[in-house]
Amino acid sequence: MVWFITIKFQVTFIQLEKIKYIYQPVDDIYVVLITSINSNIVEDTQILQCIVSVLSQRLDGITEAKICSDVFVITDIISEFCNFDGTCEKLTSSDVEQNLAMQSQEEELYFLELKQKKNDAKKLAQQKASELSAEKKSREKMEKQKGKEQRAIDEKYQEIQRIQQEEMIKMQEEEERRRIEKEKKKETIKMKKGGITLGKQKKILFDEEEEKNVLNNEDNSASQEEEQQQPNQEKKVIKEKKLMTENMIIKLIENVSCSMYSENSTCSLSLAGSLSVSVADASLTHTPITINHYELPLKTQLHPQMDTTAFNKDHILIPKTNAKGYAIGSTPSLLIKWSYTSTDNESLPISVTCWPSEEEDHLSMTISYETKKQLNNLRIIVPVKENVIVDSCEGTYNTEDGLEWIIGNVEQGSTGAMEFTLNDNNLRTDDMFPVKIEFDVDQTYSGLKINEIKLDSVDTSIQCTTDFKVFP
Template sequence: MVLLSAAVCTKAGKVVVSRQFMEMSRSRVEGLLAAFPKLMNSDDQHTFIETDTVRYVYQPMEQLYMVLITTKNSNILEDLETLRLFAKVVPEYCRSFTERDVAAHAFELIFAFDEIIALGYRENVDLYRIRTYTEMESHDEQIFKMRQKAKEREAKDIMKRKAKALQKERERGRGFGSTGMSGMGSASFMPQQDVAPVAPSVAAPSTPTQRSAPAKKPGRGMKLGGKSKGKDFVDALIQEGEEVAPDTADIIAPSKTQAAAPVATPNRESVHLAADEKITLEANRDGGLEHMEVKGTLTVFVSDPEVTRIRINCDKGPKSIPYQTHPNIDKRTFGGSGVIGLKDKERGFPVGTGVGVLKWRFQTTDDAHIPLSINCWPNPNADGSCDVNIDYELLADDLQLQDVTITVPLPAHSGAPVVARADGAYDHDSRNGVLLWRIPVVDSENPEGSIEFTTNGGDTDDFFPVQVDFASSKLYAGLQINSVEVIGGGDTTFSSEVSFAPASYEIV
């Protein structure tokens, strides 16, 4: 087939978005599309129109038309198949079939059209591949975002430590009960009163003389007050859960001496370990594994200068996962006994900043390594409806998956599915045209479940790709932290934060 142009237009022939795949002038394209409504016959049941020069292949979409303009000698069967693919692409990017919504997503549609047709000929692609090609995910961008989030978390931790340290200093200052303390200079005590919000103190209230003393200071005190209001505002945003940009965090960051104060963050010990693991998996609808990759990192946060010289005792688990240690970590000790420690025993971990000490990456195409198997069985009926059966099975029985969400795409304009039976809960997202199947916990006690529903129309390809999302406090690699030991001082308490979640988990 030779496709000249693809367009979305109104019933009056107004072009909303159009893409030409052969050399054509704009006036010719506009003329062909303007003539299209005039050639239509309301009594005609066909979805194509032939003229002396071109053929129109079209499909109604509520108030709009999806129109393909081809040459007369093109294969009509291929034209109709291509038209169906174009009609599936439009709802992928537009929430509704309105002129305004299609115009707002014109560039996304053009990029998708370009993946279907090249130089007038159709490419061998389906809806899933089009979505993958147009997303253009960048591994470097993901790493950059992870680093930015890590910096923001560090800024929050530093601010909380400084607020707690300033509160203690303020309470000690009030304990002297002397009005002379307020005259020690604005560079020490006065700024600390206004930098961060302080909880009510048990010390005796200040006398009227002490309260009036700051008001008699010169204009420099007002400048410091102006800065502290900005810091208070940023601190309030962080306490409410808002994210703070790195530049803002740098402005409010304390000095190195203050950052090294041995004050543990609430819910964190002086030694905190954070393990983050992501899985990327693509399986085919027949149950075979196309690609699977698991990547993880272990980061150490030390907030007390007295416990920087530490060793971390780990259990690497039964799986054959290739681990890679930081260049400053003793690789032989970790490989032999699973102990993470610095090569130089006299050095310690830096205080107040996270250090990545271990990372791992596991790739396979072996079906036996799939943690959660998903089977989707669409069965089109003679009356145009489609029965769908989906089931899951936990193959890695050592994992416990929480908040499992299985997202199933639905055929366009099929409406809400009729669910006959479901383990767990389900929701119909009409805006995105998907069925959300939610299971609170999937573990060895609840390793499998299923859902059955019927849709009004659709074929097998309409229900793929199936996407899976979950969270887990156990790592796929099986790595566990047993204890943390201070060199020359015995074991010490530590806190840990473990996260295992999908970066992408799809059945295509």
């Protein structure tokens, strides 16, 4: 046993009845070795000197402060000299340094396990970083693709609006031309005023073809009246006036577009619609028109002359009190526009999947579909024209304006597939998109329709049906 004590006098050893104390002064510290009475004093002195030498080297001098702060280091050094059975070994400083530098089997196993844990943690961190990087790239790609699809939908919607505006301008120009012609014929065509017959309910809506026939009859009768006698002329005029006073023209148009812009995207649907009205008499210019509560979340836009409160509250189309009201004549004026876009497969009437494949010298693609409701004249169009070989097709096809897969009328739950090959090394998968889906429906896709037309002069409701046009 080795003690460190502070002492004011110097001796070599102290011998008692059973033990002896061998000590050596080091500055103001004494290192004491306790041995049995029968031990060799010379060997004990050498061991003590060796202990002091090693401690001085490892602690850079033996002081009370260093002894208190480096207890474990001192314990390791002493344990190299003194065994647990009470014997001591005579070692040199180099022997002790070598023994202290050696590692036990348990230490080596511990350090190996620690190193393995560090390597595993490093690999896990790298794997996680790779996953996060891949997820970030995938998210950026999806956002980029989504932005591309949204831009395409917006462009399609703007194109539809432009076409509608052009149609309205043409209709207004035609109406102005007809109005000028009628002004010229006023001297020869006499029309007496009349009103709507309220004694019975009538349908006050007719289609565009009937309107054209009525207008043509007016023009033809005007030219013939100059050659006919006055009684026949007056009879013809009365008949024409009856047609105009008993009818209201309602024109409902919807443009529906469904496209798929890449193999990983879903089908996107774009819809734009409008409702126009004209009346035959000034008494009908403020007639309320009730439309149904449609299910789709349509974005509606009313004409500034229409009553917004009545529409938002009860879905009633009626001009404001101080507004001019509906157009009088054969050309309807626009009352309301609506639009709708969706990439949600659940809201689409058909699900289309594309499976493109790039080979060394050709491209191939398989297209499959599944309908969710009954569709008429279903067609799927791929924007490729040349070097097309159709390997299999459920239906017919033509390649005049792109590869058009003509499926026809299908029931709800119908499925089908077409496979084709492109022998062109310059084409890539993106050249086969966008894929367009066109179809006809038996009613407006938005579900919007006329419920009721109610005369404002008396408490009489006139039930009516609606003719409409849906353009793919």
